[in-house]
Amino acid sequence: MSDSLTITNATYLDVPAGEYRRGDIRVVDGVIQQIDGGIDGGIDGGAAPSDHPRFDASGKYVLPGLIDCHVHVTAVTADLAALTEWSPSYVAYGAAKLMGEMLDRGFTTVRDVAGADFGIHDAQAEGLLRAPKVFFGGKALTQTGGHGDSRSRGQHSYDPHQCCAGLGRIADGVDAVRQAARDELRKGAHHIKIMAGGGVASPTDRVDSTQYSVSEIEAVVEEATAANRYVTAHAYTGRAINRALRAGVRGIEHGNLLDDESIELFLEHDAFLTMNLVTYWALQDEGRKYGLSQSNWEKVAAVLDGGMDSLHKAHGAGVNLAFGTDLLGGMQRHQAKEFAIRAKVMPAIDVIRGATVTAARLLQREHQLGVIAPGAAGDFVITDADPLADINVLADSRLSAVIQDGTVVKRY
Numbered sequence: 001m002s003d004s005l006t007i008t009n010a011t012y013l014d015v016p017a018g019e020y021r022r023g024d025i026r027v028v029d030g031v032i033q034q035i036d037g038g039i040d041g042g043i044d045g046g047a048a049p050s051d052h053p054r055f056d057a058s059g060k061y062v063l064p065g066l067i068d069c070h071v072h073v074t075a076v077t078a079d080l081a082a083l084t085e086w087s088p089s090y091v092a093y094g095a096a097k098l099m100g101e102m103l104d105r106g107f108t109t110v111r112d113v114a115g116a117d118f119g120i121h122d123a124q125a126e127g128l129l130r131a132p133k134v135f136f137g138g139k140a141l142t143q144t145g146g147h148g149d150s151r152s153r154g155q156h157s158y159d160p161h162q163c164c165a166g167l168g169r170i171a172d173g174v175d176a177v178r179q180a181a182r183d184e185l186r187k188g189a190h191h192i193k194i195m196a197g198g199g200v201a202s203p204t205d206r207v208d209s210t211q212y213s214v215s216e217i218e219a220v221v222e223e224a225t226a227a228n229r230y231v232t233a234h235a236y237t238g239r240a241i242n243r244a245l246r247a248g249v250r251g252i253e254h255g256n257l258l259d260d261e262s263i264e265l266f267l268e269h270d271a272f273l274t275m276n277l278v279t280y281w282a283l284q285d286e287g288r289k290y291g292l293s294q295s296n297w298e299k300v301a302a303v304l305d306g307g308m309d310s311l312h313k314a315h316g317a318g319v320n321l322a323f324g325t326d327l328l329g330g331m332q333r334h335q336a337k338e339f340a341i342r343a344k345v346m347p348a349i350d351v352i353r354g355a356t357v358t359a360a361r362l363l364q365r366e367h368q369l370g371v372i373a374p375g376a377a378g379d380f381v382i383t384d385a386d387p388l389a390d391i392n393v394l395a396d397s398r399l400s401a402v403i404q405d406g407t408v409v410k411r412y
Helices: 088-104 118-125 174-186 214-226 238-246 260-269 277-290 300-317 329-342 348-354 357-362
Strands: 005-014 019-028 031-036 054-056 061-064 066-071 107-112 133-136 140-142 168-170 192-195 231-237 251-257 272-275 320-323 380-383 401-404 407-411
Touching (some): 066 320, 066 329, 088 107, 088 118, 088 329, 088 401, 088 407, 107 357, 107 401, 118 133, 140 174, 174 192, 174 214, 192 214, 214 238, 238 251, 238 260, 260 300, 277 329, 300 320, 320 329, 320 357, 348 357
Parallel strands (some): 005 054, 005 061, 066 107, 140 168, 140 192, 231 251, 272 320
Antiparallel strands (some): 019 031, 061 380, 380 401, 401 407
């Protein structure tokens, strides 16, 4: 397949400006080479060669490829405890199916925040796997009894091999968390994920708990910073969020129960918040069908109600809001519905920014992803209707085509 393409007659979204522009977009070797008649007023180089593949976008709308900043591609079931005992090869095939479906929904890039490894990343990068580009963190770090500890109260042993399909690894104490962080970085992790508070899909912790000592969190941050990477933390409550941000964590996952101090700390540290509101709707409606235990299902209500209020508060204050979904198992088909949920309290352009330019900044790929501009990746979502006028175009995945690195990977 060719990775060179010219999109002609494009009405394309300048996401930072929030405006549509017109032009022909030329992609060469997977990267936008030039935009004729666009924001730059045309670039020298002449017309595309006659044998250059073309996509006529007349009457359509062209957006940058979408980015989901919170996925678990190996979570082929919502029963995360059972996942650790499944065949890694079986889970890999399940992940391939899930990722292909993500690409079909227009997500040309995803950030996996526990589960994916260098094998999945490399398979996609080398063309062995039809999938979004993958930014991965490997196994999430958890304390004993923390959100990433999938053992029941009666289970004592915990010694999973690195190739097992679980999402977390237990590390207790400053020396142990340093070693664990270094090990995930050794394997190529783009970030380190820690469990800084309780969660819904874990068997023995409370949602309102804090996890890891401040010194342990600071040790992980120090190791990630030394490797020019960053730390993101699972945290719901203001208490858990605030101690993580003060310790140097750059991103917070969920944040449904944040407080006013949390807002101040996000702004002070230029940190990122990746909320995942669609997953609580899905867990409440379908979680038990896809393997979520009754006790974990009962935790959902504790974080569901606060999510929309926290999103409204964070958006109003100007917090960096990245798009994320956190869906598990068969519920991952609802991924795009996050657009409609966020649009209840945010303008459509800001929801789209969360899945493009803001997401790219979080991934440390500013100007390379999430924008349509020379030098950026040739990733696009093309629609027949204007998503700024009706965000449900994206929420319902009413797409005309998906292009990744200059190749049309899906045409509807």
